[in-house]
Amino acid sequence: MSGPASRAEKRELGVELLANLEHEELSLAAAIDRIETVTTSPSLTREILDTAEKRGVIERENARLRVQRSGTYVNYDSQVVTRDGEFECKRCGASVTTGHFVRLDAGELGPFGSSCVRKVTGRESD
Known part of the structure; x- marks a missing residue:
């Protein structure tokens, strides 16, 4: 039941969480609320968002995120x-x-x- 230990593991978990969100669009604040279940580190939160954007998981515009999914939700x-x-x-x-x-x-x-x-x-x- 222990959570991810390393920064890299937390980053991957955060990116995957964003990829599996139910809604296609959400505010940056709502995304950060979800990411804070993985980490409360501002630098790691930014790294998760940057990584998700680089991988095409999300698109960011102003204070909104659009999830670019391939039909994957949490089952x-x-x-x-x-x-x-x-x-x-x-x-x-x-x-x-x-x-x-x-x-x-x-x-x-x-x-x-x-x-x-x-x-x-x-x-x-x-």
Whole structure:
């Protein structure tokens, strides 16, 4: 259940998270809200956004991002797993007894509460 350890692993996880968002367009603030589940480092956040743009995952214009996807969303049946225990949501900090974890090729992200996992993946707006 440990998160990605290295800067490179966190960068890859952040880029993959952006590639799998549910909505095609979102504000920079909303994208950063999601990236902060991977890192709170401003320099790594910028690196994730720059890498995603260089790879064609996103396009940036002003304070908006457009996701350039190939039809990949997080599949809740196979990519979101739950575990019972005592967890702190990586997005909001709330205590949860059921942690939701998102499995991506680059690694696992979580734990999240039930509403935060939907917000992180872009399935639900704030």
